[in-house]
Amino acid sequence: MQTLHKNIGPVSLSTVSLRPMAMAMAMTLVLAFALALGGCGNAGKSAPEACSLCGTLNDVRGSLSTKTGSQAQMTGWVVAAFEHDSGIARVAEIDDAGIYTLSHLRTEQAQTLALFTPDYILQAVLSIPGSVDKTIKQFVNFQKGQIPRLINNGSIITFENLNSLNVLGYTSSAQAGDGIPDGVAKFTASSLQLSGNDAAGATAQVKGPKPQALLAPVASPLDRNGIPNNLSPDIDGDGLINWLDPDDNGNGVLDIFDSDQNSDLVNDLTPAGQHTDQWFSAGVESIAVGFQLKPKDDGSGNQTTMTFTTKIRNDVAPIAVQVRGAPALFNASTVAAKDSTGNVVTQAWDRKLNDDGSGQRVYSRTVTLANAGVPRAFQVVFVQLVFGKADAPYYIEFPWTFPPVKAAAITAQYDANTHQVQLVGNPFGTVQDFVWSIAVFDGSGVNIWTSKSIPGSTRQFAVQANVLDPAQKYKFSVVAQSLDKVPGHPAYSINSPKYDMK
Ligand SMILES: [Ca+2]
Ligand SMILES: [Ca+2]
Ligand SMILES: [Ca+2]
Ligand SMILES: [Ca+2]
Incomplete structure (x- = not known):
């Protein structure tokens, strides 16, 4: 079988084929952009693997x-x-x-x-x-x-x-x-x-x-x-x-x-x-876009949020990490922030992700969507690494496409005699491939027990009875999720309301 594809692979100066006359100019360009990307081509270091986004950059x-x-x-x-x-x-x-x-x-x-x-x-x-x-x-x-x-x-x-x-x-x-x-x-x-x-x-x-x-x-x-x-x-x-x-x-x-x-x-x-859509060979290690639907605490309908998380590679130094996407989805979205006196306030989202402070080069933000908005099938967002100068930026972008699922609210029921919890509703339309789990909370709201991951095709599961003290009051909720291809970051999480366990 003929190999039709010429695998180009990561760019390395030694393998880039350049005509001799263009070589000097191209080298200058490569070095200029290497400097712009920061951390690339440090003197005394072997270049290729330390320079994942390098290469000749051109406008088209x-x-x-x-x-x-x-x-x-x-x-x-x-x-x-x-x-x-x-x-x-x-x-x-x-x-x-x-x-x-x-x-x-x-x-x-x-x-x-x-x-x-x-x-x-x-x-x-x-x-x-x-x-x-x-x-x-x-x-x-x-x-x-x-x-x-x-x-x-x-x-x-x-x-x-x-x-x-x-x-x-x-x-x-x-x-x-x-x-x-x-x-x-x-x-x-x-x-x-x-x-x-x-x-x-x-x-x-x-x-x-x-x-x-x-x-x-x-x-x-x-x-x-x-x-x-x-x-x-x-x-x-x-x-x-x-x-x-x-x-x-x-x-x-x-x-x-x-x-x-x-x-x-x-x-x-x-x-x-980890060779699937969310894992990248250059610029970032991974991106995760998680959509969450949960009932509001005050009982006035549902709230939807998106959590963006990316781990950027050690060899890049962007001036910002942010998100590009549909105006209809993001224009009126908000984030929680702290004001000068330390109070949590709600403010318009500036599309930026923040360093999460872990020292692991992880940037993240949870954004509340206006009017409990939901992403549409084949809608795309891009996590952007921003390079260049603040007044003349350019972007290296990492895509995520929302699949054709209809995220919908779920409810749950509890039978005190059998300790069985039942998931009610279809969080992803006709798709039953999801997993779900049960969380139990004590009177002060502390999560005292969580079930294992249960396949969506099984709709009942018993709470472990000996974790419940008959003299105490408890609440429970269930959450239906997709698989977390980036550990800890499922693409979808649909929460039921919290119910009294009685
Ligand atoms: Ca695989
Ligand atoms: Ca895909
Ligand atoms: Ca395909
Ligand atoms: Ca498949």
Whole structure:
């Protein structure tokens, strides 16, 4: 089998192939950016592994039009470039003239593009005709400066021409024969619902009308282009790169519930399995975006929050760590902060994450969403490392895509005779792959017992009776969660109210 993909890997000065005449200038640029990134290329240190984000950084400019040629109509839409090897992104908003600039792109890295609505909902992916029927190509190496115009064709974006682009051989499946990759055909099928099968060894089950020629689930530790799954940018080859694909291995079980989402036969919840969407080879070690829904303490409905957490690598020194995402989701969001006298106050969120003070280079923030907002299917947020100067910043961005689940409130009941707690409701719509647990609190609100993790398919579980003193009063609540692919940070947590145990 021919290897179609040229693996570029981490940039190292010794392996970057440069024409001699350009060498001196490129070296100067590399060093300039190395300095800008801070910590990179320290004298006397071996460079490559100490310089995870280094490389030649270039700005790439383009325009985007509708099929009828209107550029102004796309104002406020969002274009992102994703690196083939790492998923690290550059993001740009389209201006009044239909122009965008992807700033400080690592042009040695092959990239693909995707288009998002002004509310950061995935709308279209790049599609370039493949040399084999019913396949497309999606990855290109850009040169700096102007790139060919993009045309928005609904669920795909296409280049007006391929001038100046080096198109990689890496292919994706597009069985409908119209250039729309299978994964995109799947997410645009309005009635699609992913199944609630058990994550372990589940078979593909897609409910509702089957999209054309649905791919078989991945059962091999190599992707369709022969790349090991833990290095592949599109494990199931459906044209939705892993970072945008809610079901990387195409087995019908969403990543957030699939204990081996990359089908590399290593459990994602073990340290050796940390090769999934939220783990990055450069800039940061991991990002976690956790959505929480819980009843308000005063009983007046539900509150939703998002917790962003990232651990940044030792070899980068950003001037800030922050988040980019949908205005509709974040514009009126708030955070708790301390005022000058130490009182906790609520203030507008400035999109920044704060050093959590652990000394571990962990940045975090919990944000309360306005009007108990919930993220939508295929809505994307980016955790950003900010470099450059405060008045001329640039961003290296790390994507997270919300999967197609409908988060909903749950309730619970307790039977004092049997000590059984029952979970009532469906926290994730039809999906039953979640886990849940019970927490018991004493009269002063201290959590005195927590159950083990219970599969969503089991709706009753007994509280350990000997932890309860018959003379005392207790409360309990339950929480339903997705798997925590970053330890301690599940993507979803849905809490019941706290109830008296009687
Ligand atoms: Ca995919
Ligand atoms: Ca994914
Ligand atoms: Ca899966
Ligand atoms: Ca795995």
